[in-house]
Amino acid sequence: MWSHYADFHKGFNIGYNESKMRNSGLFGKGGPIMYSDEYPHLDAFTKHTIESSFQQTHFKSKEWEYEEEYRLSKLFFPKPPTEADRTIKVPFEFVEEINLGIKISPKDQAEILKLANDLDIKVFQTEKVPFKFKLTRNQIL
Template sequence: MNSMANNRVLFKYRNCKDDGLRVLRERELWFATANTFNDPFEAETSFPDVLAAVWARKELPLNLKLKFQKALKESISTYGVCALSRARKNQLMWSHYADEHRGFCIGFKEKELRGEGSRIHAINIKYQSNYPYQGIIDRLEFFESHPSENSLQKIAGDIIHSILGTKYSGWKYERERRLIKLESGALKFEPKAINSIAFGLRTSEESKEEIRSLLSGKEWSHVKWYKAEKSTAKYSLDFSLLS
């Protein structure tokens, strides 16, 4: 893990309902399967279309195509993905994922979520209009020219990361960074993984008190608390530190 990752903070936007508070109550992040993503052009849903775009541009023997398709389909159905953002001040994120500014935003230390020797991978999403077929073609050609250095599973893994790491350019505002592991399900984290909580412009006092109470133990004493405020000079958010 490089030095930048050691200091990187990633943000998770939540509402103040039971499902949103579960992250804090259970001290866990959920890694979803690709077929549950909210964008129908993503991952498992677009998988056949991405491969169709690849096969239209790259000739492979039919038996090899079928092997790749089988390995890819089996793997992508089990991978777990947790979506976080590199942006805390994005108004659209607050509107879409934090109940129209009524929710809150958790700052996570990437280093603590992934841990030393972790098999959790992290990728910044690449936003573009086309399917990521060119990168996949490059990997297939490398496989063909260096068969002794690559296994079908390794190349399949690289291709899946390419698919999971690409979204339509209209989502660019999210500045998404994805954590990916081989299995879906919950990932437990230690209190030290959270470094901050920010309340939205419309977070109710009742919700603030409930969230504060969930993190009232001494193991949470390091957490910094913020509240969002409208900038007085432009259409943007500022954050003030709470005591």
């Protein structure tokens, strides 16, 4: 997923405290993403239900199935979600760790290390495992 979401290992990802996320009250539901070759049918003239809300937030194309994504989201019931509803600001205190990509720039790495040090967040450097199709990580802060 580094190639899709972190600019081919030049970026970073954030690890959140799952317990804090689940118990925060910021989210109304969670569940595994459903993968399909077909876009879910959403009928604007049918009564909005919890199931239709779930369809709007928990479906992706089958080509992403390897991600095995689990998603937390707001509960959009009884009204359908707006674009603004789909954004949740997660507090910094929910951040457990930051994982740096293999090719992150020295400038970006320095900025992240300073912020993480100020906020007492663990930082890991992602590295290739020699002669294997595998990544590992080592804590650097």
